[in-house]
Amino acid sequence: MLEVHVITNANRHLYERELDEHHQIRHRIYIEELQWRGLKPRADKREYDQFDIAETVYLLALEQNRVLGGLRLVPTTGPQLIGDVFPHLASMQGVPRRPDIAEWTRIFVVQERREDHSNSKIRSTVSAAMMEYALQEGISAISVLMNAFWLPKLQESGWRTRPLGLPDQHDGEWLIAVLIDVTPEALAGLRAARGLSQQSVLVHRDPYRPFIPGRTDVPAVA
Amino acid sequence: MAEGMLDVSRAAFDFVDDIERMSDPRLLMDRFDRELNGYGYHAWMIASLPNPGGRAGSLAMLNGWPQGWTDLYRRLNLIQNDPMVAHCFRSTAPFEWREAPYDPLANPKAKEVMDRAGDFRMREGFCVPVHTSDGYEAVVTMAGERVELAGQVRPALHVMALYAYGKAVDLCMPQRFPAAPGVFAKREREVLQWTAAGKTSWEISQILGVAESTITAHIKAAAAKLDTPNRVATVVVALRRGEISL
Numbered sequence: 001m002l003e004v005h006v007i008t009n010a011n012r013h014l015y016e017r018e019l020d021e022h023h024q025i026r027h028r029i030y031i032e033e034l035q036w037r038g039l040k041p042r043a044d045k046r047e048y049d050q051f052d053i054a055e056t057v058y059l060l061a062l063e064q065n066r067v068l069g070g071l072r073l074v075p076t077t078g079p080q081l082i083g084d085v086f087p088h089l090a091s092m093q094g095v096p097r098r099p100d101i102a103e104w105t106r107i108f109v110v111q112e113r114r115e116d117h118s119n120s121k122i123r124s125t126v127s128a129a130m131m132e133y134a135l136q137e138g139i140s141a142i143s144v145l146m147n148a149f150w151l152p153k154l155q156e157s158g159w160r161t162r163p164l165g166l167p168d169q170h171d172g173e174w175l176i177a178v179l180i181d182v183t184p185e186a187l188a189g190l191r192a193a194r195g196l197s198q199q200s201v202l203v204h205r206d207p208y209r210p211f212i213p214g215r216t217d218v219p220a221v222a
Numbered sequence: 223m224a225e226g227m228l229d230v231s232r233a234a235f236d237f238v239d240d241i242e243r244m245s246d247p248r249l250l251m252d253r254f255d256r257e258l259n260g261y262g263y264h265a266w267m268i269a270s271l272p273n274p275g276g277r278a279g280s281l282a283m284l285n286g287w288p289q290g291w292t293d294l295y296r297r298l299n300l301i302q303n304d305p306m307v308a309h310c311f312r313s314t315a316p317f318e319w320r321e322a323p324y325d326p327l328a329n330p331k332a333k334e335v336m337d338r339a340g341d342f343r344m345r346e347g348f349c350v351p352v353h354t355s356d357g358y359e360a361v362v363t364m365a366g367e368r369v370e371l372a373g374q375v376r377p378a379l380h381v382m383a384l385y386a387y388g389k390a391v392d393l394c395m396p397q398r399f400p401a402a403p404g405v406f407a408k409r410e411r412e413v414l415q416w417t418a419a420g421k422t423s424w425e426i427s428q429i430l431g432v433a434e435s436t437i438t439a440h441i442k443a444a445a446a447k448l449d450t451p452n453r454v455a456t457v458v459v460a461l462r463r464g465e466i467s468l
Contacts, residue, residue: 155388
């Protein structure tokens with residue numbers, strides 16, 4: 001059974017092994033496989049960057065304790081990829097910086113579980129879990145920098161997006177920064193479009209920490 | 223110059239904002255047409271691409287091509303040799319026609335497609351390939367005689383094309399919730415299959431030896447099952463769901 005676990009600064013101690021495995025997977029994918037410029041191979045074979053901080057929330061897809069996929073979210077009020085590295089990609093609408101806007105980076109699926117057309121079940125499951133988590137946490141929008149190639153896939157799932165700036169070429173890829181509306185329709189639409197169950201696969205182990213600091217209306221099912 | 227670039231960006235963002243609220247594909251077509259005309263593109267299309275070997279005609283979501291070119295393209299099945307369509311299957315990035323070279327000597331049929339396009343004042347063009355979640359390919363293609371792509375124009379066209387595509391999917395395929403597989407009766411599937419191959423209801427009625435009204439009824443029944451507004455949308459959705467194939 002595939003579950004997507006919410007890992008915050010408050011319950012991180014329960015997931016030390018899984019988080020470490022996830023950093024190793026990221027090293028394999030982003031440094032060895034994709035060879036992203038700006039990321040240097042590391043002796044410990046684990047990939048970290050300036051956005052792996054205390055406030056970062058990881059959503060990891062686990063099956064029998066193995067990490068199969070995941071992504072991370074950071075509050076846009078702190079360090080963020082678009083604002084700190086690619087602000088020119090948000091030149092039209094400005095860099096989002098609000099407690100209720102999260103920035104999404106590093107979505108991945110382990111090599112052996114990918115499918116054709118680059119949009120595997122695991123990727124869809126993790127994306128749906130992100131939308132569900134955002135709804136629970138009162139996040140109103142999610143900013144993301146991506147290859148423009150992904151945009152139609154989001155749109156086809158009924159996800160509403162607004163561009164923050166014009167696309168720009170970087171390392172041979174056309175990148176675009178967009179803001180995704182967080183809505184129940186987006187969650188239902190993705191599940192329907194990708195044939196996912198309408199049931200939640202989110203697991204949130206105590207202790208709980210809200211994404212928006214000081215938010216009091218804690219979800220009934222934490 | 224800097225001010226001109228800002229104008230281009232602003233126009234693209236206004237376009238994205240404007241079409242967000244639209245519910246009529248004709249308004250989207252008019253708006254897109256107007257925007258592209260400003261950069262010299264008088265012909266454009268938003269289309270699902272059949273797998274190599276298939277026919278194009280029925281797969282246009284929004285068609286801004288000259289009527290004569292659409293007719294010719296369908297009649298001669300030019301899609302089979304269209305080098306720009308071939309390049310869409312190879313590229314995830316947008317490209318200018320001139321960036322998708324082909325060898326006219328080795329591939330005279332491709333040259334013929336491009337020459338005939340030239341007859342319709344489509345000499346230069348820009349394609350934004352779209353790869354859907356279901357593994358289908360689509361494209362937003364635009365062409366003209368002398369076109370503008372300098373500075374911010376290219377990214378502006380890119381973003382407008384992506385959002386026009388998203389809106390076209392919205393308007394042409396409103397039913398997102400997939401029906402159970404095998405939703406069609408055998409005859410409905412058969413009729414859709416012929417429709418996807420470019421046959422009219424009358425032609426299908428001749429092939430199957432039944433009344434034309436029966437064929438129309440089958441198509442209507444299929445459209446009702448998919449909640450699609452018309453024949454084209456029904457074929458596109460049926461293709462995407464794998465109910466029929468090309």
